[in-house]
Amino acid sequence: MSDDVLFFKEFSIMGKDFSNAGSVSTEIKSILKEIGFDRLIVRRAAIASYEAEMNVVMYAKRAVARLSATPTSIKIEFQDEGQGIADVDLALEEGYSTATPEMREMGFGAGMGLPNIRHNADEFDISSEVDKGTHLIFTIHADGNNG
Amino acid sequence: MDRYYHPIEIRPELCNGRMKCMRICPTRAIRVKQGKAQIIDELCVDCGACITVCPSGAIVPLTDPFASSLNFKYKVALPSPVLFSQFRPEADPRKVVQGLKKIGFDYVCDVSDACEEVSIAVEEYLSSYRGRLPLISQLCPAVVRLIQVKYPDLTELVAPIEVPREIAARDVKQKLSRELGVGLEDIGVIYITTCASKMVSIKQPAEKESSWIDGAVSIADVFGPLFAAVSDIKDEDVDVDGSEGFRFSAGWSMLGEMTRLVGSEHSISVSGLSDVTQILDDIENSRLRDVEFVEAMSCLGGCIGGALVVENMYVARSSTNSLLRKYGSKFTADRDKVVEKFRKGHYSLERELAPRPLRPLDPDLAKAIEKKKQKDTIYTSLPRIDCGCCGAPTCLAFAEDIVRGTAKLEDCIYREEKQNG
Numbered sequence: 001m002s003d004d005v006l007f008f009k010e011f012s013i014m015g016k017d018f019s020n021a022g023s024v025s026t027e028i029k030s031i032l033k034e035i036g037f038d039r040l041i042v043r044r045a046a047i048a049s050y051e052a053e054m055n056v057v058m059y060a061k062r063a064v065a066r067l068s069a070t071p072t073s074i075k076i077e078f079q080d081e082g083q084g085i086a087d088v089d090l091a092l093e094e095g096y097s098t099a100t101p102e103m104r105e106m107g108f109g110a111g112m113g114l115p116n117i118r119h120n121a122d123e124f125d126i127s128s129e130v131d132k133g134t135h136l137i138f139t140i141h142a143d144g145n146n147g
Numbered sequence: 148m149d150r151y152y153h154p155i156e157i158r159p160e161l162c163n164g165r166m167k168c169m170r171i172c173p174t175r176a177i178r179v180k181q182g183k184a185q186i187i188d189e190l191c192v193d194c195g196a197c198i199t200v201c202p203s204g205a206i207v208p209l210t211d212p213f214a215s216s217l218n219f220k221y222k223v224a225l226p227s228p229v230l231f232s233q234f235r236p237e238a239d240p241r242k243v244v245q246g247l248k249k250i251g252f253d254y255v256c257d258v259s260d261a262c263e264e265v266s267i268a269v270e271e272y273l274s275s276y277r278g279r280l281p282l283i284s285q286l287c288p289a290v291v292r293l294i295q296v297k298y299p300d301l302t303e304l305v306a307p308i309e310v311p312r313e314i315a316a317r318d319v320k321q322k323l324s325r326e327l328g329v330g331l332e333d334i335g336v337i338y339i340t341t342c343a344s345k346m347v348s349i350k351q352p353a354e355k356e357s358s359w360i361d362g363a364v365s366i367a368d369v370f371g372p373l374f375a376a377v378s379d380i381k382d383e384d385v386d387v388d389g390s391e392g393f394r395f396s397a398g399w400s401m402l403g404e405m406t407r408l409v410g411s412e413h414s415i416s417v418s419g420l421s422d423v424t425q426i427l428d429d430i431e432n433s434r435l436r437d438v439e440f441v442e443a444m445s446c447l448g449g450c451i452g453g454a455l456v457v458e459n460m461y462v463a464r465s466s467t468n469s470l471l472r473k474y475g476s477k478f479t480a481d482r483d484k485v486v487e488k489f490r491k492g493h494y495s496l497e498r499e500l501a502p503r504p505l506r507p508l509d510p511d512l513a514k515a516i517e518k519k520k521q522k523d524t525i526y527t528s529l530p531r532i533d534c535g536c537c538g539a540p541t542c543l544a545f546a547e548d549i550v551r552g553t554a555k556l557e558d559c560i561y562r563e564e565k566q567n568g
Binding site: 006026035071 | 299300428429433434502504507508510513515519520
């Protein structure tokens with residue numbers, strides 16, 4: 001098993017583009033399934049990517065998502081341009097949300113997005129700057145075996 | 148890998164290689180090699196979409212011929228509720244029951260009771276279920292196979308409740324065996340089916356050793372003789388009391404009927420495999436976690452849109468609605484009794500539904516990653532117009548075939564042109 005075997009792909013996401021929302025995480029999931037990662041690992045990656053993608057669609061102007069997969073790890077990055085998060089620690093608390101009533105009506109904004117990503121990831125890192133954007137990186141460990 | 152039973156066969160001598168099946172197949176399970184269509188075993192989910200589009204009649208459903216279904220001492224017809232919608236709504240449905248007896252069946256069993264019971268069982272199951280949501284209906288064998296094959300992680304969400312046709316078959320066999328004093332093996336239950344996929348759940352059930360149903364004939368095959376028999380019955384000869392088998396209260400022939408009966412507030416009904424796929428993707432992304440129940444059917448509109456029916460789906464739906472108005476949708480099951488039977492496991496599956504994931508690109512993850520990269524590179528080099536001339540339905544499927552070693556890059560006519568020009 002060698003870790004230098006890397007699958008890399010980049011995706012772009014537009015803010016407020018609800019008609020395509022979820023397509024990037026669906027593609028990430030298909031790639032991981034196709035490679036043959038364990039299905040529980042794929043499930044965690046899919047859920048975390050979907051939450052991250054929806055955060056971009058709702059709050060940011062645009063973003064780049066990057067998938068880097070090796071036999072032992074799946075690293076997913078979302079780097080967006082947008083309003084950023086003023087208090088990252090608060091945003092990581094379950095139930096905290098800055099969603100508008102309209103977003104909540106649409107079924108979003110339960111304040112579970114970031115906590116859910118962190119919960120599904122083995123490594124989680126977030127940095128944000130107000131009015132600039134947010135950079136989120138999370139990694140899920142794989143055992144190198146085919147699922 | 149064990150051979151999977153498929154209820155669909157391509158007759159090479161009839162196949163003209165016109166690729167209509169290959170293009171319509173929702174799981175991209177068909178390739179055309181040397182002018183003949185072939186099915187890739189592990190990819191086929193038995194939806195039957197290819198049967199209807201074949202211009203040469205080369206794709207045949209392997210349902211039982213009508214005559215062979217009568218090789219039992221005591222023959223029970225178990226018609227899909229869709230059968231009644233194939234006649235004009237003015238036709239008395241009791242005549243259909245009588246007609247089935249005239250063409251050789253000894254008994255006709257209505258699946259309505261079992262549908263009611265199953266809806267109560269699913270409701271009971273949902274009320275105490277605290278796991279991952281939503282649960283997915285277990286009715287359509289093609290959807291169940293699709294989940295096993297392409298969404299293995301969702302297999303655990305398929306409601307672990309037996310389907311109405313199996314419950315009806317088991318209960319009627321036990322009842323008749325008791326009443327008539329004959330052995331279970333002498334009673335043959337023949338399902339009159341709208342699709343080929345139910346054959347799979349009879350011949351190679353996913354969740355138990357063997358089916359209670361002994362065979363399946365298609366509505367299309369039985370309709371000719373049945374129509375003649377029904378036309379011969381005069382109005383005054385309609386057996387008003389004797390028709391053991393017609394209530395039509397809860398026949399799940401149309402999409403949405405199951406969710407209506409299960410009575411869950413947060414439910415989705417979806418039909419047509421491409422739409423079903425979208426919903427399954429959403430479930431995988433955990434986007435639908437506040438939905439409790441998803442009724443998913445492979446054929447557009449539900450079983451009424453099956454490939455082996457004779458009437459147009461829209462006409463059949465109108466007839467079904469007339470029948471429902473006339474004969475009511477009164478619920479007659481004794482709820483407490485059903486709940487008691489549910490607790491005793493009367494409706495449980497014999498064994499857990501297992502995932503049947505596709506063969507990965509390579510058993511070794513590192514090699515699989517390499518092959519995935521190769522596949523993507525090959526794909527980008529292709530014209531990406533999905534012309535199908537190579538014998539694969541899409542350029543993407545072709546790229547995968549190359550990486551898996553079942554196709555050669557030279558099969559792409561556009562690359563040839565590039566090289567020659």
